[in-house]
Amino acid sequence: MRIHVGVKSFADLLERLVYTRSRNAKIKLIADYLRGSPDPDRGWALAALTGDLDFRSVKAGLIKTLTEQRVDPVLFKMSRAYVGDMAETVSLLWEPPPGEQAQVEDVRLAEVVDRLMHLGRAEAPAAMAHYLDVLNPSERFALIKLATGALRIGVSARLAKTALAQAFDLDVDAVEEVWHGLAPPYPELFDWGEGRTAQPTHEDIPVFRPFMLAHPLEDLQVDLADYVAEWKWDGIRVQLNHVKGDTKLFSRTGDDVTGSFPDVAEAFTEHGVIDGELLVRGEAQGGVEGGAASFNALQQRLGRKTVTKKMLAEAPAFVRAYDILFDGAEDLRDLPWTARRERLEAFVARLPSDRFDISAVVAADHFEHLSTIRERARDAAIEGLMLKRRDSRYVAGRKTGLWYKWKRDPLLADCVMMYAQRGSGRRSSFFSDYTFGCWTEEGELVPVGKAYSGITDEELRQLDKFVRGNTIARFGPVREVEKSFVLEIAFDSIHHSTRHKSGIAMRFPRIHRLRTDKPAEEADKVATLEAMIV
């Protein structure tokens, strides 16, 4: 097997990942690299892919300054504007001093990382300039990406971890579980992967534990003797984890969102791990009793590294607990739901009530009764119901038959196709992403959303044919089409939005039906959609 140690093979990996579309092919590329590389080089490469590398003395600003010293700043600026990506621009136009040859000898990745880690601010410029001088454009690209973080090459942390799991035949959820307690270059992971040690454990640090997820109920009916029902609140699923003074909030994908919700994190001081829905105080969901604002209100607080006092006061967050994974150091995941529920109730009782409550069980006599209750959910802006098997353990991922989500029926609107774009992967040659619009009172069509799912391959071919035969303008990859095709769009809810021209935004829009029978003039008005906002 080829042994990858240097910057060259890491650059080669990034290069291939950039041009690979298929998820499986990406996973294979990364897995092969990890198997074929020694420690600690592969650990550093993995950290770069998962976004866990940070060098204090090398930032994007330094690269910019260095480049301006080397290349005409005007030409640099023009190039940067044209290329779009700073690392790529610099990698392409960096000019080594006359006489300096790109070196034939490869530089070991671990050596570069070690050097960058221990650089003082004063020595950083010269060290980076030296590396940029001796590397070729593709290696420069890799180095700058590595050194300044944020690879942006279409590889998520989850994908990299999946590749690691595949490389060493590990369970990806087990990898997730140990991940957060480890630091690059992860020697424990590779020792475990190659069978030298057992799975690492974390008793003293708040690490992410994979979530238990639900399948859609579809047309199934369940016996309420076996299943318990709860409301499905429309916020974001979070996991709260506290150990020895340290609290973390993780999103469903394992991202650390503690920083966005300090109000909740500070209030969670009991040793243990719970699973719940993060919500903002309000009355849109379930009225005064439900006590939660719409998802839209929560959205203001998502994706922020820091939160203002004003925001904390105006949109106070709280967690509605669904389940408990650990009580103290005790792992409860193998207990049945009924036993966990009792432990959860006792646990939440020890937490401040303004920040934590429990998702109530919905009492129903039988399935039909539950169905009637669910119908009322829309008025309450709740997403629907959850059905949980009473004897189910807390299992990572989606296991058939344990948890079901029973969403309320979607809202529907007839919209007119306005723009289309080619899809990716299997659908790459088809126009499969559609922007659609509704009519204003003035008779103008404005975009109200974008959808690329919900259709069969046959319908896709039909839409693709329509786009090709009815293109009226092209904007790069985007085609503007004749405004004549009506799509029935299904969506979970609709909200006000300042980001969209129409002033509204749909949640989970998908194509429900092709309305070839309907003339475009008879499609819905924006006002009709506005009336659906709760």
Next chain:
Amino acid sequence: MATLGDWIKPHPTGIYVEPGDFWIDPSEAQPMAVVTHGHADHARSGHGHVLATPETLAIMETRYGTYPAATPAEMGEVQRIGEVDVSLVPAGHVLGSAQIVMDYRGERIVASGDYKRRPDPTCAPFQPVPCDVFITEATFGLPVFRHPDTEEEVRKALDALHANPERCVLVGAYALGKAQRVIRHLRDLGHDDPIYIHGAQERLCTLYQDLGVNLGPLVLATGKKKDELKGRIIVCPPGALNDRWSRRLPDPITAMASGWMRIRQRARQRNVELPLIISDHADWDELTETILEIAPKEVWVTHGREDALLHWCMTRQIRARALSLVGREDEDD
């Protein structure tokens, strides 16, 4: 003496040469046109009279049918048009491509059309001509554009082919010039198997062969069974890469031969897996080195990223101005 080159009038639709009453590469039909090369944005149909190299005329005939009035001009041959002495010299862009050298009242202006400096086995190399005004293109007029060695890029297609015998390598290449150049380079690297081509490239490939560029065995890809196409190189126009046509191919490795492939995002936008940086236009170094070599009194920049090239000229005390011609963006090169 009047302003340098004031007998030449740049218009958005082409360059008008007043004392000769002719146009260079006009984008609208004109009574008299001198055409640098056969690409559609330079050689359009409908002109009254056309002067071009025999190869360019043959390309135009292949595309538009026979011209009623066409004057073939051999390279280097001086022709008097009105009061201007006109001669064509090789531009190295595609087969038959020429620079237009014009002498009038002691001033020499060279319109380079599109050009490149690196070797191309399908056409005569660019010939630098000392002049007062050099009219240059600037398609790749940014220092990020430095085309790597052509042979190495072509070799990538062969490496991918050999590493994936169950797949095919689908190379998107402009139908005139690029396609034939890629095929010729493949032959030079010892690839003797039949190369499959898209129907839209058949006539120009045949013409190249007729004009003495040996492209080896070529087979039409359309209608062929998947099994026959496994392990083959298939050349198609860029537009067909991700289109219905390519759906029936055996798991193609999508490649594209273009100078734009230097930019990752450009390649990704086109869903290209295997970018081949091969261009028929001069890269940044070729543009700037050519200007230094010819050392004209003035540089006029026609189309592309002229701002950067103008700035570069300014920093070297070379007089330069932009001519804004429309419709010359060569997206597929």
